[in-house]
Amino acid sequence: xxxxxxxxxxxxxxxxxxxxxxxxxxxxxxxxxxxxxxxxxxxxxxxxxxxxxxxxxxxxxxxxxxxxxxxxxxxxxxxxxxxxxxxxxxxxxxxxxxxxxxxxxxxxxxxxxxxxxxxxxxxxxxxxxxxxxxxxxxxxxxxxxxxxxxxxxxxxxxxxxxxxxxxxxxxxxxxxxxxxxxxxxxxxxxxxxxxxxxxxxxxxxxxxxxxxxxxxxxxxxxxxxxxxxxxxxxxxxxxxxxxxxxxxxxxxxxxxxxxx
Amino acid sequence: xxxxxxxxxxxxxxxxxxxxxxxxxxxxxxxxxxxxxxxxxxxxxxxxxxxxxxxxxxxxxxxxxxxxxxxxxxxxxxxxxxxxxxxxxxxxxxxxxxxxxxxxxxxxxxxxxxxxxxxxxxxxxxxxxxxxxxxxxxxxxxxxxxxxxxxxxxxxxxxxxxxxxxxxxxxxxxxxxxxxxxxxxxxxxxxxxxxxxxxxxxxxxxxxxxxxxxxxxxxxxxxxxxxxxxxxxxxxxxxxxxxxxxxxxxxxxxxxxxxxxxxxxxxxxxxxxxxxxxxxxxxxxxxxxxxxxxxxxxxxxxxxxxxxxxxxxxxxxxxxxxxxxxxxxxxxxxxxxxxxxxxxxxxxxxxxxxxxxxxxxxxxxxxxxxxxxxxxxxxxxxxxxxxxxxxxxxxxxxxxxxxxxxxxxxxxxxxxxxxxxxxxxxxxxxxxxxxxxxxxxxxxxxxxxxxxxxxxxxxxxxxxxxxxxxxxxxxxxxxxxxxxxxxxxxxxxxxxxxxxxxxxxxxxxxxxxxxxxxxxxxxxxxxxxxxxxxxxxxxxxxxxxxxxxxxxxxxxxxxxxxxxxxxxxxxxxxxxxxxxxxxxxxxxxxxxxxxxxxxxxxxxxxxxxxxxxxxxxxxxxxxxxxxxxxxxxxxxxxxxxxxxxxxxxxxx
Numbered sequence: 001x002x003x004x005x006x007x008x009x010x011x012x013x014x015x016x017x018x019x020x021x022x023x024x025x026x027x028x029x030x031x032x033x034x035x036x037x038x039x040x041x042x043x044x045x046x047x048x049x050x051x052x053x054x055x056x057x058x059x060x061x062x063x064x065x066x067x068x069x070x071x072x073x074x075x076x077x078x079x080x081x082x083x084x085x086x087x088x089x090x091x092x093x094x095x096x097x098x099x100x101x102x103x104x105x106x107x108x109x110x111x112x113x114x115x116x117x118x119x120x121x122x123x124x125x126x127x128x129x130x131x132x133x134x135x136x137x138x139x140x141x142x143x144x145x146x147x148x149x150x151x152x153x154x155x156x157x158x159x160x161x162x163x164x165x166x167x168x169x170x171x172x173x174x175x176x177x178x179x180x181x182x183x184x185x186x187x188x189x190x191x192x193x194x195x196x197x198x199x200x201x202x203x204x205x206x207x208x209x210x211x212x213x214x215x216x217x218x219x220x221x222x223x224x225x226x227x228x229x230x231x232x233x234x235x236x237x238x239x240x241x242x243x244x245x246x247x248x249x250x251x252x253x254x255x256x257x258x259x260x
Numbered sequence: 261x262x263x264x265x266x267x268x269x270x271x272x273x274x275x276x277x278x279x280x281x282x283x284x285x286x287x288x289x290x291x292x293x294x295x296x297x298x299x300x301x302x303x304x305x306x307x308x309x310x311x312x313x314x315x316x317x318x319x320x321x322x323x324x325x326x327x328x329x330x331x332x333x334x335x336x337x338x339x340x341x342x343x344x345x346x347x348x349x350x351x352x353x354x355x356x357x358x359x360x361x362x363x364x365x366x367x368x369x370x371x372x373x374x375x376x377x378x379x380x381x382x383x384x385x386x387x388x389x390x391x392x393x394x395x396x397x398x399x400x401x402x403x404x405x406x407x408x409x410x411x412x413x414x415x416x417x418x419x420x421x422x423x424x425x426x427x428x429x430x431x432x433x434x435x436x437x438x439x440x441x442x443x444x445x446x447x448x449x450x451x452x453x454x455x456x457x458x459x460x461x462x463x464x465x466x467x468x469x470x471x472x473x474x475x476x477x478x479x480x481x482x483x484x485x486x487x488x489x490x491x492x493x494x495x496x497x498x499x500x501x502x503x504x505x506x507x508x509x510x511x512x513x514x515x516x517x518x519x520x521x522x523x524x525x526x527x528x529x530x531x532x533x534x535x536x537x538x539x540x541x542x543x544x545x546x547x548x549x550x551x552x553x554x555x556x557x558x559x560x561x562x563x564x565x566x567x568x569x570x571x572x573x574x575x576x577x578x579x580x581x582x583x584x585x586x587x588x589x590x591x592x593x594x595x596x597x598x599x600x601x602x603x604x605x606x607x608x609x610x611x612x613x614x615x616x617x618x619x620x621x622x623x624x625x626x627x628x629x630x631x632x633x634x635x636x637x638x639x640x641x642x643x644x645x646x647x648x649x650x651x652x653x654x655x656x657x658x659x660x661x662x663x664x665x666x667x668x669x670x671x672x673x674x675x676x677x678x679x680x681x682x683x684x685x686x687x688x689x690x691x692x693x694x695x696x697x698x699x700x701x702x703x704x705x706x707x708x709x710x711x712x713x714x715x716x717x718x719x720x721x722x723x724x725x726x727x728x729x730x731x732x733x734x735x736x737x738x739x740x741x742x743x744x745x746x747x748x749x750x751x752x753x754x755x756x757x758x759x760x761x762x763x764x765x766x767x768x769x770x771x772x773x774x775x776x777x778x779x780x781x782x783x784x785x786x787x788x789x790x791x792x793x794x795x796x797x798x799x800x801x802x803x804x805x806x807x808x809x810x811x812x813x814x815x816x817x818x819x820x821x822x823x824x825x826x827x828x829x830x831x832x833x834x835x836x837x838x839x840x841x842x843x844x845x846x847x848x849x850x851x852x853x854x855x856x857x858x859x860x861x862x863x864x865x866x867x868x869x870x871x872x873x874x875x876x877x878x879x880x881x882x883x884x885x886x887x888x889x890x891x892x893x894x895x896x897x898x899x900x901x902x903x904x905x906x907x908x909x910x911x912x
Contacts, residue, residue, distance in 0.1 A: 039757050063764065064761055065758075066758035100758070103755050104755050107754065110598075112630070113652045115602070132770060146787040146788035146791060150791045153795065235650070237633075
């Protein structure tokens with residue numbers, strides 16, 4: 001009797017697990033189908049439909065590097081430079097080493113005259129890996145250092161070997177931390193998505209303009225005031241722009257106006 | 261006494277009220293019997309010397325009497341206004357004194373020496389007189405007007421309000437061109453001491469012009485016009501004609517003046533001056549003032565607005581009118597195929613910068629240019645400034661050796677003709693190797709070409725005729741007209757789509773922000789800290805043999821005591837005593853650095869003091885170990901073990 005009860009309980013558990021797994025797989029299959037359908041629309045030249053499908057996927061299922069990349073391509077082909085750059089940058093955050101994303105972003109920037117200033121060597125080094133990769137490496141270094149020294153309490157290790165390994169781990173830990181810091185700055189950038197965005201002197205309607213900033217330019221938010229933000233662009237220019245004119249790279253979900 | 265207490269207790273609450281009323285009645289009756297002093301009147305003026313734009317306070321006081329003050333005598337050049345009344349009662353040593361003060365505000369219409377004559381006041385049916393008061397009124401002092409209103413407002417007659425403030429606009433020349441920026445200064449004059457607040461910025465009356473003002477507060481100064489001091493608010497601004505022909509205009513501003521109210525208030529309680537007293541208003545510096553909204557309008561001005569000549573108008577003329585200079589920089593000047601060159605073009609001078617567009621390349625063939633960005637920096641005064649354009653260009657042709665001249669055209673209203681500024685060609689080197697120019701870009705190499713408006717390098721009359729490629733260019737505050745010569749957005753050669761969706765994640769949250777990851781890192785860090793602590797401790801022990809030996813002896817003693825406890829629990833006396841002997845040998849051997857097994861009772865007697873407790877304990881243990889019949893009760897064993905532990909711990 002007791003055995004029967006246990007078996008019944010196990011069966012119930014298996015059924016619940018299978019149902020959950022089935023739902024997940026069905027959801028994944030549906031997302032993949034929608035994604036392929038959007039791809040087909042893109043290939044057929046129906047860019048409006050493709051963009052709508054990609055955006056629906058982002059809103060309901062989440063983001064992936066490929067999804068952002070394909071959406072960015074669709075935006076680029078419809079002339080929405082700002083949104084295209086934004087999606088390429090998002091895709092790069094998820095897949096920093098992807099050559100397609102780098103190539104297309106580079107081409108789009110070149111075509112639109114969004115040339116960037118020479119990046120310092122340390123920023124280039126920081127860009128070799130993504131934020132998550134740098135983070136994982138730094139954590140591994142920390143853990144390795146702790147485990148190694150824990151082992152030396154039990155086992156006899158040559159002092160020179162111990163010192164060398166500790167120094168190497170510490171140097172790598174510092175480098176990885178620097179990489180994290182550099183990449184984390186990129187996660188807090190935003191992109192101008194509205195055409196004809198003027199840099200205003202003051203944060204209110206009708207304020208004087210100090211110039212214009214191109215759609216697709218990377219910016220940093222210095223401070224906010226009502227529905228305006230004081231920004232600093234890649235070339236060091238600053239001014240107030242309306243909130244509606246930019247979007248944060250690392251914010252896709254509901255509230256687009258808050259950084260991480 | 262007891263009866264009195266009882267009576268007090270019997271007093272009801274109503275009885276207490278009656279007692280209080282009785283006391284009050286006695287006080288009032290007593291007041292009636294107190295004596296008044298003889299009535300006295302006095303007059304005082306404070307201050308005795310003041311300027312035309314200030315006021316003094318005249319106080320007439322009636323002491324110990326009931327009187328009325330009639331109309332004050334008229335004094336030529338003085339304006340005396342009643343401001344209120346106050347009364348004061350004092351009861352000192354049974355003597356009641358009272359005083360009633362009436363306050364007047366005295367202002368002079370012109371500087372000079374004045375005298376307030378003797379004033380007659382009827383008090384208790386008697387005619388009393390004040391003394392005459394002489395005082396001095398000085399001309400107005402030229403000081404900065406008080407902010408927030410601390411001085412007394414000027415007395416004004418009905419028709420004076422229109423003269424209290426006026427507007428002046430300067431300078432306005434007789435003619436200008438459509439779109440030309442005419443710097444001007446708007447000054448609002450307010451009589452000093454007048455309390456006023458502005459309700460609007462200066463506004464233009466007339467539809468032939470546009471008035472532009474910088475977003476800033478007006479400057480506050482003081483000016484004396486015809487010996488009358490004025491607080492002056494000055495706004496800088498520019499005027500641009502938008503309609504040709506003779507145009508009239510004026511500038512207006514709205515303000516609210518706080519003027520003294522000359523109307524007497526009617527006393528609401530049958531003429532009793534107490535309730536109509538204005539003293540409280542005076543006390544809180546809220547004299548009776550009335551707000552008056554006014555519109556100050558400048559005099560009508562006339563300007564002849566001319567149209568720009570069509571003759572000699574350059575093709576690249578964008579509407580800029582004024583006097584400008586042009587500077588062009590290019591960076592880098594050594595590039596690889598397809599590398600962008602950034603042109604930094606600075607247009608500076610005076611004029612309508614909103615119509616200043618980016619200079620254009622005089623030759624576009626073989627060049628791909630992108631829409632320029634712009635940044636306007638205003639200068640120290642209105643209309644002055646510089647506008648910096650940045651534009652990327654790419655050489656399509658590898659054989660290019662120079663960047664072609666850039667031209668900028670404007671209309672000079674003083675010379676009354678169009679002018680075209682052209683930069684010199686900038687030498688360029690296009691290397692066939694990729695990224696050849698990167699080094700120069702890093703080192704900041706650039707080539708600068710300057711051109712002065714008055715240096716003779718300008719090209720008067722018609723420009724080079726090249727105009728703007730694609731007929732466009734960047735407008736101020738906009739993103740320009742798109743690319744110049746580039747393919748359209750759909751024509752970008754993009755890498756193909758990704759066919760695999762990949763793993764989806766909800767939002768872009770970096771690993772470093774996730775709690776689970778933070779916990780892992782924290783655990784790793786704490787583990788590292790703990791290990792480092794343990795290693796430091798081990799190293800400290802290794803470097804201190806005495807401490808090490810002490811800890812080792814403590815460890816051995818603990819082991820021995822555990823063994824003794826075990827044998828005690830078993831109740832085996834012989835094993836217990838043997839364990840005790842072994843423990844003593846072990847500890848003494850450790851301390852004496854000898855073999856523990858070789859230590860005997862004789863050694864203890866030889867090396868320890870004769871009365872040492874340990875000798876007796878050792879003797880007991882040794883004898884018990886060899887005597888089979890020996891038996892110790894549990895209590896004895898506990899006591900023995902206790903003593904032994906105590907003695908062994910004392911060993912050094």
